[in-house]
Amino acid sequence: MAAAVSLFGVACFLWVILGDLFADLDSAAALPEPLEMIGPLAFQLGWLTLLVMLVAAKPRLLPAWSPLLVLVGFLLFAANLDLLPIGALLLMAGTDSCGPHVQAIVRHGTKDSRPTGRESVLSSKAHPNGE
Template sequence: MKKTAAVALIAAPLLLAAYGVVRIVGKSDGGYGPGLDWQAAHLLALAGVVLFVPAVLGLGALLPRGAWRSGSVAGTMVGLAASMVQFGADIWFALRADDKAGMQALSGDFGDIPGVDLVVYQVGPQLFFVGLLVLAILAARARRLPWWSPVVLLVGILLPPVTLDLLPLSGLLILAALWPATRGGRSAAGPAATAGSGVAGPAGLRPAAPASGGSRTAFAEDEVYAGPPPRLTP
């Protein structure tokens, strides 16, 4: 794996863990958002999502070329793009609003735009987590990751829906699952590596395409507001 991708693969989940820590600290005084703590947390999350782009590309480069690998990486990228829009929108709402009710009103207006709720909130971000898990499974099958990496990654992905206070642990588990991919080894993308790997995908295919699932982003909301369902990332 290239050095840039390896650094991104380490930094991205650490930034998501830092997002969770800042969020917990911000909520401790009962005044989380809008404000410095809200903006700091969401900027960390946005930076982490952005760094996952080279990280995912580097992880995909460890796999044999083919339509299935390309589809998995593309689906993950769509999820990352949706997550970027989501966090970026929350940062913008916090800049414009005087209080959380104002942020919620702006978020509601944004989410009411046709297609935004489905793409940015309901389905889009899920593709990131599902696609990342699919890539980890394929990398484990190709012996680019240990067998336990997809298991640890799945646990890390499933923790935030239980409670967002587990976001720091979730980020560390994602790091632990993907870190072995950063420890060198030539890419399997080249013709020689493809021919010599001896590893076939499920049912003789290469990487399986990501499936959509879940509701909203894995960073589920635990703050409850009156009125329509909130679209802000907490």
């Protein structure tokens, strides 16, 4: 559900951006006013929910400070657009540790089926190309 909410927010955001870039698109298919406000909020809440779910998972897949950094970054965007570079750095720092965990889940199906310790070393030796 959180992923769907995030994707809805991304779609609304892209619609607004494309409307800004192409005036004909904006006049032909303008995004309704309520969606212009709800879209970014849906994206932010969906993203934060996904991060919190990764923190709450057993075993913990992200450090607890990760969603907090992302939240502070979003709050900086809302406070003043001049703080955009600092907010972007906070978003990057908050999501930096997502990469290895997401890659492992995609590669091995679920977080519980990932090889750990000696199993991962043995599987990488058995399959030199990493498969």
